[in-house]
Amino acid sequence: MAFKYRRQPLKTFYLLFSIPLLLLRLPVWVLRNLLPSWRPRRQWSLGRCLAVEFINAATGIMVETSLPAPESFEQMARSAAKTGFVWFEPTPPDLITGDIARFAELNGVKPDRTGGFWYSRNSAPAGQKASPGEKVLFHLHGGGFVMGSGSPSFSPSATTFQGLFEHVPQISRIFAMEYRLATGPPLPIHNPFPAAVLDIIAGYRYLIQDIGVEPSNIIIGGDSAGGILAYQLTRYLAEGGSLGMAGALLLLSPSADSALRRNVDSMRNNTRSDYVSTWFDAAYGVTSLLGSLSRDELDKPWLSPGSVMFDDAAVKGLFTSFPPTFILAGEAEMSRDSMRKLRDRMAADMGNNQVTYAEVVNAPHDFLGLSLLEPERTEGLKEIAKWAAVTLV
Template sequence: MANTSAWTRQPGFFVYTTYTIAKAVVKLPSLMLLYTIAQFRPVREWTHKQAFVVALTRFFFEYSTTVEFSPAQTLDPGQEKDRFVTIDPFVEPAQEGEGQQQATIPIYTGIATPQPNGIRPTKIGAVWHPAPPSTKDGVSSLATAGRVFLHFHGGAYVVFDCRDREMAVGASLLLSAATAGNKNATAAVLCPQYRLASHHHLHAQNSNGGGGHFPAALQDAITSYAHLIHRLGVPGSKIIISGDSAGGNLALALLRYLEDEKATHGLPLPRGVMLWSPWTDLSVTAAELEKRKEDKSDLVPPVMVKWALRVFLPEALSTTTTSANQEVAKEGVAENPYISPVKKAIVTDVPVWVQFGGREVLREDIVRWVEVQKQGGGKVKAYEIPVAPHDVFMAAEGLGLKEEVGEAAGDGVRFLDE
């Protein structure tokens, strides 16, 4: 397991927490007063509320990621009740056990093969919006639905999850965009609870999944996609893979996997992909991000990226192909296109729509990915919200940008329908 910061354990935790409280007492009221004057806001076009919410969010992220606070994931339904479901992995006949479904074809292969460090497919949770699908005569209601979004949440692979507190607003905007102008249209959103790298030791101890390093999240993404296809009977042509921030990175990894290994896993391709502020280059360090001008107007602090890179990247990466076994040392892992999609275009006919903020620190990496993908022959549409910081999909309500994000979602759906 990667070494943790001294601030994550006593007495460091107490010292840093005390320092942060004292800092908050002085800094936050000062910013609230300062931002009443537009010229002192990070972005003059922002309202007072937007400027303060970005500052407050960044302040919280700086603290929580410095002490590496990330609530444990659970498979308990919680307040989502019957909308929360568990999804079993697909296993080979020799591995089949209680609660698992036999796979007649190898669903997890190539980059997603079980790793020497024990990372392998495991049971995950997920939340449905607006309601779980019904079944009649053995046929899922989703088989005839208009669109099914498979959305992966953001959080740098270290924080957040699929629950309503993070995903309810974004999911509602996707549903509204998918059914706009057609009262008979139907749509659903499935938000998987993929494994977080910050919980690597918990997954390793308490589950059969072996941990949360890469490719754990990709294995879980494959599980959720195959679940829609094989268990719920959803045609690939009705599925839109979606993701915000790290979830956008995961969405691209899943699309690449579906293309690269299609001769083996047999899964159909989706209708399209929607990306919201995707993390496209994990080879860019926290120190490099801190030097960008957008760092001053974004809500993602470099310390969050530093933590994520330390725990998400495995010490080594094994891939199993039909021709060879390969192992890549950690120094080269971030260069792998499954981890940093900007390194190599995905050869695909699946259209990809991508949104980014004009004031977010990942903007140049996203623009560079768009160029790489287009040069590789991909069908891509970029959509910029000029005044937006990172990941307005998740922060739409807090930043007062629901209307802008809703319009963006509508544009994305229309593009994928072309």
């Protein structure tokens, strides 16, 4: 169970013991990564190996104590003039339909007001009306459904957007959506699935009806957990959403198997080459996402479209109405195989020419958001650029 030492004074005692222990573990990490043949990937530098070891160990401390406290939307709004934050209205009842309505009722989830951050190439005012033909990336941040932000102060998001602006000239602006973060046992249950989906439906409506972006000019995107939210929004639109289908889908290391089962090769073999193994072991994000839903839902397509726990026949036809899609994966990711499975299922419905998959050798999870992960980061951005030059026209 996560957060065993969340209460004081245990938390302080645990931190006083664990943080110095990180330094004591450094010689062990150096020794086991000293020779290239001992490293998770021969091509990795010793420095990268140590960085991955440190992130995993630091994550272990976090899941034993507490997550970083998120900013409230009200706090974000107070710095709107500097950050480009805007509010928008909750999802109206007539847009809550189908399975999303059913899940919302089961988990007692209601629409709520939220917002997001505008990023622009040319310092356009936040919330400026769309120009004819303007391409806007509607991006959903990662963080395991329980942390993270699209804010400029959240380095992974800011680093990703900087790279996309640098390499993908077709994207004029980015709207980074904020959605309600989930909490779960041992903490009180708040904002389980589909709370975030209700929020992103509201964000998509805002872009179309308030900003005036044509659906065909919207690229729905997301990294990690945000990648699965992007898939969920696209599925909602494909299954009868009245807002219109987006023009493209951009999935960056999408969490295609929320159950995090160790029943595929990459989940077993890439534990040392990825920095999320400690987080996956804790499974706090998964627990928080479920709320009152059965754990069986983790092995079904809404939460795990890349799971091997159901046959491909179970999702036959699910992706037929999806727009052209790009999936970026890291070869060194623990969740690599679930992304390959998602790719194959999408291509079976949409055709190989509508699904572009790029797997960057030696890259761990969500590598566009970490500037130290070069040259893999730039290689991934160049792959997106090649796809965008053909697709976003």
